[in-house]
Amino acid sequence: xxxxxxxxxxxxxxxxxxxxxxxxxxxxxxxxxxxxxxxxxxxxxxxxxxxxxxxxxxxxxxxxxxxxxxxxxxxxxxxxxxxxxxxxxxxxxxxxxxxxxxxxxxxxxxxxxxxxxxxxxxxxxxxxxxxxxxxxxxxxxxxxxxxxxxxxxxxxxxxxxxxxxxxxxxxxxxxxxxxxxxxxxxxxxxxxxxxxxxxxxxxxxxxxxxxxxxxxxxxxxxxxxxxxxxxxxxxxxxxxxxxxxxxxxxxxxxxxxxxxxxxxxxxxxxxxxxxxxxxxxxxxxxxxxxxxxxxxxxxxxxxxxxxxxxxxxxxxxxxxxxxxxxxxxxxxxxxxxxxxxxxxxxxxxxxxxxxxxxxxxxxxxxxxxxxxxxxxxxxxxxxxxxxxxxxxxxxxxxxxxxxxxxxxxxxxxxxxxxxxx
Amino acid sequence: xxxxxxxxxxxxxxxxxxxxxxxxxxxxxxxxxxxxxxxxxxxxxxxxxxxxxxxxxxxxxxxxxxxxxxxxxxxxxxxxxxxxxxxxxxxxxxxxxxxxxxxxxxxxxxxxxxxxxxxxxxxxxxxxxxxxxxxxxxxxxxxxxxxxxxxxxxxxxxxxxxxxxxxxxxxxxxxxxxxxxxxxxxxxxxxxxxxxxxxxxxxxxxxxxxxxxxxxxxxxxxxxxxxxxxxxxxxxxxx
Numbered sequence: 111x112x113x114x115x116x117x118x119x120x121x122x123x124x125x126x127x128x129x130x131x132x133x134x135x136x137x138x139x140x141x142x143x144x145x146x147x148x149x150x151x152x153x154x155x156x157x158x159x160x161x162x163x164x165x166x167x168x169x170x171x172x173x174x175x176x177x178x179x180x181x182x183x184x185x186x187x188x189x190x191x192x193x194x195x196x197x198x199x200x201x202x203x204x205x206x207x208x209x210x211x212x213x214x215x216x217x218x219x220x221x222x223x224x225x226x227x228x229x230x231x232x233x234x235x236x237x238x239x240x241x242x243x244x245x246x247x248x249x250x251x252x253x254x255x256x257x258x259x260x261x262x263x264x265x266x267x268x269x270x271x272x273x274x275x276x277x278x279x280x281x282x283x284x285x286x287x288x289x290x291x292x293x294x295x296x297x298x299x300x301x302x303x304x305x306x307x308x309x310x311x312x313x314x315x316x317x318x319x320x321x322x323x324x325x326x327x328x329x330x331x332x333x334x335x336x337x338x339x340x341x342x343x344x345x346x347x348x349x350x351x352x353x354x355x356x357x358x359x360x361x362x363x364x365x366x367x368x369x370x371x372x373x374x375x376x377x378x379x380x381x382x383x384x385x386x387x388x389x390x391x392x393x394x395x396x397x398x399x400x401x402x403x404x405x406x407x408x409x410x411x412x413x414x415x416x417x418x419x420x421x422x423x424x425x426x427x428x429x430x431x432x433x434x435x436x437x438x439x440x441x442x443x444x445x446x447x448x449x450x451x452x453x454x455x456x457x458x459x460x461x462x463x464x465x466x467x468x469x470x471x472x473x474x475x476x477x478x479x480x481x482x483x484x485x486x487x488x489x490x491x492x493x494x495x496x497x498x499x500x501x502x503x504x505x506x507x508x509x510x511x512x513x514x515x516x517x518x519x520x521x522x523x524x525x526x527x528x529x530x531x
Numbered sequence: 532x533x534x535x536x537x538x539x540x541x542x543x544x545x546x547x548x549x550x551x552x553x554x555x556x557x558x559x560x561x562x563x564x565x566x567x568x569x570x571x572x573x574x575x576x577x578x579x580x581x582x583x584x585x586x587x588x589x590x591x592x593x594x595x596x597x598x599x600x601x602x603x604x605x606x607x608x609x610x611x612x613x614x615x616x617x618x619x620x621x622x623x624x625x626x627x628x629x630x631x632x633x634x635x636x637x638x639x640x641x642x643x644x645x646x647x648x649x650x651x652x653x654x655x656x657x658x659x660x661x662x663x664x665x666x667x668x669x670x671x672x673x674x675x676x677x678x679x680x681x682x683x684x685x686x687x688x689x690x691x692x693x694x695x696x697x698x699x700x701x702x703x704x705x706x707x708x709x710x711x712x713x714x715x716x717x718x719x720x721x722x723x724x725x726x727x728x729x730x731x732x733x734x735x736x737x738x739x740x741x742x743x744x745x746x747x748x749x750x751x752x753x754x755x756x757x758x759x760x761x762x763x764x765x766x767x768x769x770x
Contacts, residue, residue, distance in 0.1 A: 128568035137760035143598050157675045179752040188678045218595040219761045220768035222572050378569035428575035
């Protein structure tokens with residue numbers, strides 16, 4: 111191991127050192143209570159995926175380079191250099207983590223392993239070992255904003271096509287997809303593709319919301335990649351747009367990590383308070399239904415429906431009841447999974463894993479617990495407000511030919527919405 | 532024997548307590564001077580008020596209800612150990628000062644019986660819990676995850692507890708004699724009563740104190756700092 115390389119990597123750890131991280135590294139008792147919290151460890155029995163072990167790799171570097179006892183008696187802690195073998199292990203355990211933070215929930219000291227692994231990602235990136243695919247996707251997102259004039263017309267053309275469908279869906283030829291609208295109340299940030307724009311546009315139209323659509327998608331591969339600077343710049347794209355247009359709130363589509371980035375991370379990263387609110391689209395739709403701004407027909411769906419709490423929306427985002435209220439307003443047979451809400455099992459699709467081709471087998475295998483839960487409900491439809499979750503749930507469904515339908519919650523809303531003529 | 536007791540139960544105690552106090556202060560200083568991350572790491576659902584968050588932190592720290600749900604057996608041993616350790620710590624307070632109101636309430640003999648039973652129970656509970664933890668670390672993922680520090684601390688604890696049990700169950704030295712020794716340390720005029728040195732617990736007190744001193748010296752530099760770190764880490768959970 112080159113001393114230069116050691117300096118660089120321990121330098122990253124030093125730069126990322128916060129009180130929380132230091133305490134997490136100091137206090138873990140290696141009791142392994144987190145073992146059965148992790149869907150990946152439970153599905154594989156592989157030490158690589160045991161949460162405390164994932165964190166232990168960073169602790170080994172910390173002990174050797176940041177504590178006197180670890181420096182003098184490294185053997186006591188199995189402290190070691192951030193050498194190739196450690197980095198290999200670190201890569202495996204870090205980029206596999208979906209960041210669901212179920213281990214933190216059960217930990218007696220509430221150690222946030224995902225937070226430790228966000229530092230692990232920074233170390234891997236500094237060692238030029240960041241996940242290639244996630245890195246490319248992050249760069250592509252920034253390329254779009256850096257060369258926006260090149261993309262503008264293509265994007266607007268795409269929106270026009272979707273606008274045609276909104277007119278059809280609502281039966282209103284004046285229905286539109288407003289873009290770049292100054293003075294709009296709401297900036298809606300969707301994902302790439304019509305599926306996350308169309309239903310929201312129909313709902314906003316019916317509710318009579320003064321809204322505008324963001325030119326940028328909310329997905330943030332900089333966050334999954336683990337580069338906080340890139341992640342901030344990717345989120346800046348629509349945050350700056352929101353400031354420029356003077357909206358009252360930014361509404362994030364049915365996506366988990368994008369909501370968490372916008373709601374909990376972006377202000378801390380940018381050091382600025384948002385001059386607007388941030389909400390998840392399901393909070394908004396729930397409010398529309400309660401206020402009678404849109405009407406959904408109860409019993410529009412008679413097949414049994416279950417709801418999957420995406421980790422970043424539920425345990426890490428605090429939205430548990432609104433989606434359930436929406437589904438209950440529509441479906442006559444709603445069945446919750448056990449456990450649910452803050453104790454729900456991660457489906458295995460988070461953390462950008464669905465974008466990493468070589469992870470597919472492992473990812474589907476890690477969905478075993480979720481699959482068990484879904485089967486136990488006997489539901490035919492799974493509603494879930496996170497794209498990564500839906501892709502994973504669809505993958506599990508296809509692999510085992512279960513014949514289930516996986517849908518965003520707003521698709522159910524649109525199907526059950528009474529269109530006012 | 533006198534030399535052994537002098538080293539472990541006089542000089543060693545000063546070193547142990549000194550390193551422990553300075554080490555813990557240094558640890559807290561280190562934590563408090565490291566800037567907090569501006570990112571809120573809380574899990575939902577969380578209380579809306581700071582009082583609610585504080586109460587939840589205390590509950591999460593002292594009861595760890597979530598851990599109980601996922602691994603009740605481990606939680607049971609851990610909870611029992613910590614309660615017993617707290618009881619033992621309170622019991623050892625009699626070395627500093629006699630709990631006079633309690634003696635008045637129970638009477639002299641009553642107090643001795645109570646101390647024998649509570650101290651004895653705590654000692655047995657701790658022994659069983661530590662043996663469980665050692666056994667747990669000998670197989671499967673627990674073994675793979677363990678590092679030498681884990682075994683070192685467990686065997687150190689086992690040594691302290693077994694020696695303590697020896698004094699409790701097989702010794703005949705009354706608490707007043709131990710108090711005479713310990714109070715002499717507190718006023719920096721150390722005396723080791725001959726009654727201890729000449730009894731069957733001279734060696735066990737010396738060895739008990741040897742392990743205790745090593746434990747105190749190592750404590751601030753070990754994972755045992757979870758005794759204070761757990762509070763702030765559990766508070767972060769609700770932020």
